Amino acid sequence: MSHDITHDGVADHHDHDHKPKGFVKRWLMTTNHKDIGTLYLIFAFAMFILGGAMAMIIRLELFQPGLQFVEPDFFNQMTTMHALIMVFGAVMPAFVGLANWMIPMMIGAPDMALPRMNNWSFWILPFAFALLSSTLFMEGGAPAGGWTMYPPLVLQGGHNVAYLVFAVHLMGISSIMGAINVIATIMNMRAPNVGYLNMPLFVWTWLITAFLLIAVMPVLAGAVTMLLTDRYFDTSFFNAAGGGDPVLFQHIFWFFGHPEVYIMILPAFGVVSEIIPTFARKPLFGYVSMVYATAAIAFLSFIVWAHHMFSVGMPLGAELYFMYATMMIAVPTGVKIFNWVATMWKGSMTFETPMLFSLAFVILFTIGGFSGVMMALAPVDLQYHDTYFIVAHFHYVLVTGAVFAIIAGVYYWIPKWSGHMYNERLGKIHFWWSTISVNVLFFPQHFLGLAGMPRRIPDYSTQFAEFNMWSSIGGFAFGLAQVFFIYIVWKTVRGGEKATGQVWEGAKGLEWTVPSPAPHHTFEDFGPVDLDKMAHGKTH
């Protein structure tokens, strides 16, 4: 069999679109990267709704000062579960879904390197979240000590500790297996003529993210395992009375936790770096510097963790070190923002929905970055810490950052997945509705924090009433906008204008050389691909 060097990813000598028949064979036992990608995305969507419902309860209670709707302990369960579900159930699986769908097609690989492990990585997740969510119905309720699980507080819950720990173990195993698969795929399965510096930025950012995952998920697993033994087997790893140290848990947790926030944002950088060149109709500015900046951010993310602990107490030298190290992250992040803007400079831009969400990402993520640098200043963080200022910070980077990038990616790639164009008018309505409401939701929280309103408290004094009311109104509107998003996605999957293989006029990359919807199997022959079709196919 000969390899046609300009083949379009789908061999035409026989039919490659034979999907397995029947629900069990097609979905439960699937080893196909596209089907597994779909499963991840659906799961993430479901968790987004569940976590979102909890956020609505939180904003409902905070609509007015005083206690109106829920018990304080239940409120704490909501803040804890909301964060755990959004971080581990929505944002991370959504990016793994995008990785599964796109990475093999972007590098000319027929599938992920380890397809059966891929099936496991996904199907562990529903069990993990069933375990975690079941605690809501237990005596004593769900974990309520915060997603950071600090001892001794977290150990004072009921038996939910055991469920929490096992759920975290399962999520950890799932994402480690997913990360191993991503790295093994990128390192070994690229089409023979695709080099590392030909890879799209989404592939690069995921490669680096996967290394972060492999380094820090086991550390989290270790930390929660010791929580478990402290709770049930009389160890005192984190118990001062027994010679342990609760502050050590915080160090271990944040050694995981800070890289974790970059695990949630690096793939978002990748998505946006795909979309902006397409709609600016220009190649990405500074491709190689983007790769280096991503690597630099990943490296720095390991050496800044204690900026979450300025108020816990550290030697002065350590406070200074973590302060300056944290501020350095702004440098490679600035490189990225500069490159996105430079890509648009003098481009012939159009503003389809994926581009709108990407532009909002660039602006609003940067606002979150700025408040991050403010909190990096140790002396002032003593005031900001544990207030709504930090809640505003991480929702700008996570909602208008990570979640906006996921939404942008869904609009960008859904024609490739489903074979249908989404409705552009509805997409734009969704964009403006989300973008306005999300700012009404989170911007006032900066002021609340600066004025001293603490996070994770169901009640507040009356001077905070007005901003909280606005924040809640924005929250309900944003929640509704995402129900609308589900409707748009549903409508697109069910029908709509037929998408071409190319989909977007300015798009470049191997994924656009296959038909839409992408056939069940693509790039099956492991042959060389046409480098001219790749955005960075020429050597740099």
Add this chain to the structure above:
Amino acid sequence: MNQEEKRIQEQRKAARKTAVILAVIAVGFFSWAVYIVVKHAT
């Protein structure tokens, strides 16, 4: 076995090796975290 099948097998074999190395690294990080705490606690 033709060229193509051979390359497929080689690529999958290399991928499995990568996966095993990465899994060992992951276990290493787990042990390291536990080691740090145990050392500190005693």
